Amino acid sequence: MATPTRPAPSPAALLIYPATLLLGSLFSVISPVARATRDSSLRLPKSAAPLAPSLAADLHLSENPVNYFARKNNIFNIYFVKIGWLWTTVAFVSLLLFQPAYRASSSLSQAQQQTRVRRALQAFLRYAIATTIWYLMTQWFFGPAIIDRSFLVTGGKCEEVMERAGKMDLGGSPSTQVETLFSAAACKAAGGAWRGGHDISGHVFMLVLATALLAHEAVGAGAFSAFSASNRADGDSARERKASDPVVSGPMNEEPDSGLARKWSLRLVWGVVGLGWWMLFMTAIWFHTWLEKVSCS
Numbered sequence: 228m229a230t231p232t233r234p235a236p237s238p239a240a241l242l243i244y245p246a247t248l249l250l251g252s253l254f255s256v257i258s259p260v261a262r263a264t265r266d267s268s269l270r271l272p273k274s275a276a277p278l279a280p281s282l283a284a285d286l287h288l289s290e291n292p293v294n295y296f297a298r299k300n301n302i303f304n305i306y307f308v309k310i311g312w313l314w315t316t317v318a319f320v321s322l323l324l325f326q327p328a329y330r331a332s333s334s335l336s337q338a339q340q341q342t343r344v345r346r347a348l349q350a351f352l353r354y355a356i357a358t359t360i361w362y363l364m365t366q367w368f369f370g371p372a373i374i375d376r377s378f379l380v381t382g383g384k385c386e387e388v389m390e391r392a393g394k395m396d397l398g399g400s401p402s403t404q405v406e407t408l409f410s411a412a413a414c415k416a417a418g419g420a421w422r423g424g425h426d427i428s429g430h431v432f433m434l435v436l437a438t439a440l441l442a443h444e445a446v447g448a449g450a451f452s453a454f455s456a457s458n459r460a461d462g463d464s465a466r467e468r469k470a471s472d473p474v475v476s477g478p479m480n481e482e483p484d485s486g487l488a489r490k491w492s493l494r495l496v497w498g499v500v501g502l503g504w505w506m507l508f509m510t511a512i513w514f515h516t517w518l519e520k521v522s523c524s
């Protein structure tokens with residue numbers, strides 16, 4: 228019986244992302260609460276009203292929007308999304324450590340051990356590639372991150388700071404000045420307003436990348452465990468399997484206590500994926516224009 232060990236999730240599953248953004252955008256248009264938030268923000272004093280076409284800030288400037296998730300300081304934004312790659316890393320490492328698909332153990336044959344080490348290395352490579360992409364897009368790309376550079380290229384700038392810089396010498400080395408003016412975080416920290424360009428959502432980008440990476444890995448690892456468990460139950464057919472066959476190299480000799488860690492690592496991963504999806508949905512409802520959201524997914 229040849230059952231694939233790690234069936235690849237269908238690419239069609241990725242449609243959940245545009246569907247989520249579409250649903251969130253529709254909700255933001257038809258929900259009375261979302262509309263009330265928008266109306267109240269439009270009644271803000273002119274000095275507080277942004278001049279740029281970006282709706283990200285325009286619609287949600289009020290200090291305390293009606294909906295908790297429309298607040299930038301909501302607990303999930305601060306302790307989950309803002310350090311989202313840390314959560315992704317922890318969840319991913321827990322998979323590598325505790326899922327039988329990647330775990331080499333002395334009770335396995337040498338061929339089985341090699342298969343698992345190879346799988347773990349491949350998974351780590353996927354994580355490293357995703358981490359590099361996240362880093363270059365949102366944190367640093369030989370200076371400002373790609374998202375910040377695309378904002379500048381499309382006409383955005385750090386408004387108040389640019390004006391001040393025009394009037395006085397900012398001091399510091401030229402590279403310090405560039406950092407101050409040309410990255411969203413540095414601009415906001417310097418009291419400037421990051422306005423005027425196409426502001427690709429870092430939240431949408433990171434949440435899509437992180438949840439897709441984790442879900443893809445968890446589906447594969449979970450399927451391996453389920454397949455192995457069904458083989459353990461079916462003792463006769465399990466004994467017929469070749470140890471060297473990567474398709475059937477299940478954790479027949481798994482230590483009893485590793486089952487708990489295996490379950491909890493999957494729960495952690497699906498928890499991160501679930502909360503990540505929810506925050507993506509919240510970003511779709513309360514933050515950014517439609518174009519800014521879809522341009523990064």
Ligand SMILES: CCCCCCCC/C=C\CCCCCCCC(=O)SCCNC(=O)CCNC(=O)[C@H](O)C(C)(C)COP(=O)(O)O
Nearest residue numbers: 308309310311312313316355358359362365411429430433
């Ligand atoms: C060419 C450079 C390549 C560098 C990458 C090399 C990859 C090597 C592979 C593996 C090595 C392991 C390294 C471990 C990395 C651990 C990652 C972290 O934990 S970083 C610390 C936590 N920080 C975050 O999670 C930040 C997440 N937040 C954001 O990215 C942003 O806040 C946002 C994009 C979500 C929103 O942006 P904002 O401007 O609106 O705040």
Ligand SMILES: Nc1ncnc2c1ncn2[C@@H]1O[C@H](COP(=O)(O)O)[C@@H](OP(=O)(O)O)[C@H]1O
Nearest residue numbers: 296298299304427428429430431506509510514
């Ligand atoms: N789901 C969410 N919950 C709370 N704040 C969010 C959010 N999605 C985006 N934001 C906020 O909206 C702004 C634009 O984010 P992004 O460009 O990454 O989508 C950021 O504000 P700050 O930069 O003031 O923190 C971010 O914190």
